[in-house]
Amino acid sequence: MTMELDSFVIQRRDAEVKDLGALQDNFVINGRNYQLQYAHLYFMRLMLMRNTVLAQARRKWGSLDKPVKEIEKVLDVQQGEISYLVGTVYMEMKLKPNILNDITKDHWIAAQPERPKYADDSDSVYLEDESGRVRLVGPKISKGIFVTGVIMGVLGTEDKNGDFEVVDVCYAGQGPQEEIRSMETDEPDKYVAFVSGLGIGGTHSRRLEQDLMLEYLTGELGGPEEQQQRANIVRVVIVGNSIVTPETNEDEVKSGSKKFGYDRTAFDAQPTRILDSVLQELSTSVHVDIMPGESDPCNVTLPQQPIHPALFPASRQLSSFQSVTNPYWCNVDGVTILSSSGQNVDDIYKYVKSEDRLEMAKLTLQWRHIAPTAPDTLWCYPFKDKDPFIMSQSPHVYVVGNQDKFATELVIGNDGQRTRVVTLPSFSSSSTIALVNLRTLECMPISFSQK
Template identity: 45%
Template structure:
């Protein structure tokens, strides 16, 4: 009996022992880059909503006036006359620095809805609110003046601080002959890296929706990053992914439960919110990722945090499994960080989508470049985009030029390398919504190149089998 037990013990110990080195396959070590978060100015301390939003515009103009004055002198000469609106003289060629305001008849207004709700039928939903009757106005601290001339009012949005050159005519309007923006701020030189390292960008995971294909693609994405997918070549490539950045809308819009919120509480007391199950699923997916690679998680429009910008990081208590790992970084929206000396800056896409509604620009990439040229992340806040009523400083003004500037939840993946007047180089990326496109992208920290990675599912015509196509 004892001999049998000892034999079983010996056999069990041999099964539990570490395999011989010759039985193991190749091991690919993931090289982790240096990481420095730079989003402190997007963190809110004491929150007070008693202030007026006019302070934001005054602070924005005060901070950006020296920048626009310098750009105006570079473009139109050091001796150009720079006037305030109260000092304008009819017919005098001069430059004015001010904030744009676009008067739009189609812009939604809660006051208009309340006053006209008994007289008008509900209007169909619009994707654009521009019209030919829109007026473009420039404001400073004291006055405002209507603009005409060589400026495309359809591409302009409220809240943009610009410098205009021209003259006031007898009709009281200012005829614009030229204008300029603050353009890109100064940029810190990017270090030369000896090997390829990649940051994976993904957004719009849409957890909580009923689409099985998106969950299959998402799990394959996780398996690819963690090295559990493909042959040794794929695993070697996965080891070069040094960080994962999830840019908002981790949860689906369907988890908002708007219909349930309109019911009496006694009817919904035992009903579990759709976001609870989605967060649990997100925690399980993050657990797989953070055990292998550092992950930055940004909130988005449909995620459980404050709605107004800047959105604060998701609370760690929602992630009991993955928050144990130090590799999980819960970040704010907007997001800013230095990864191996490469400065990343981006949002979950609310600022770009809002500008798309109130301008003629349709391309998310064009809008992204426009905000960079304006040197402001969210010019339409607080007019049509919700934001915190900042009092002393506008944190959305760009003080340092990023190397990678992205926005999430875009309809498609686009990238473009642009250059600034002082030699700055910025890679612009619109990160597609993963739940609808099954796409993410890899950014090479050494070359600043953007590489798409796709997980597309398609069904065979003759049977019920499906196949997953992975390409990058």
């Protein structure tokens, strides 16, 4: 006797993906020209953001009981006169790398080891514009978090030493934001999955946990009920550092077997093949976006361009796969998402004594700038007529990958903006991914650790 079983097919749910137009195009570099000066980028940043910060300053300090004066130029500040002005923050830090000092040193002196932090008690904060700069002092400055490149407004007065004593500060604040359209049906919520730091090819790559993650995202793990839930994941964003570059053996470099720290005979294409296989398996089930990271085969300077599709011969054949920039804007079912592979927050981390990376990510929203320390200590392309890292709008979801641990918070702006900020650890160290609900903006970590 034979039994006939009804076939049960679960369909992956679809999501509407909106082209963000100029936001995406700003990160795509056509015709690279590295002869430009970085001063253009600082100038454009101040010109583009000054009026926004001034508007916030008038809104914050314009209704004070005692009238305060608005100063147009830094050098127009008068001693004893309460006023406010807007400029670009510059951090004077003795521990910060200085290329001029490196050039003037005797080349026989060994280079200093890379420091995890630049912050020191002797650091000074300056505010500058096209006219000059002034040193900022006061408790508000000594207790605050400041990095080079932020456009900031300050309220205070010049003291007898010629410094500007600050009593309050303001930033551009979160940008405008469209409301998330509510779901009109009783259908289950949709989710976007975020994965960072797969670390394929490294000594800490977790192949078993990686296979479990693939089965989870493709719906092969669990029974029909669990598979139906996985069908609500409409997109997977891989947030950088998918491949680990091989470590250089210093002894071989000194012996001459390697030139410039690179040995062609040691090249191994296997990590790239494994990544292509992973992406192909994912893309046959769900839409996948892969961003480059610091360790991936891509340009180092921000914005990083899409990893060349030639490295993904199998995945690139699928329409559900695309290689994108870092940082990366996308809009899924009316929810605007901004993702970064983490270099921006990693660099901010060096400027401050704090260890709270989630707070640093939240500050970039207040500064309305993804990577303010570029180009001072974070490599970036020398843009002349624009600054693509300015957040012209406030994202609903802001994910920073390759951080030390998972953390999240829903940030509410002054005008009611709601942004889910997520710091996501690398998968190779934590076996953790994140799922974000596109309707409620709730975020939950999913761990595949065997410990």
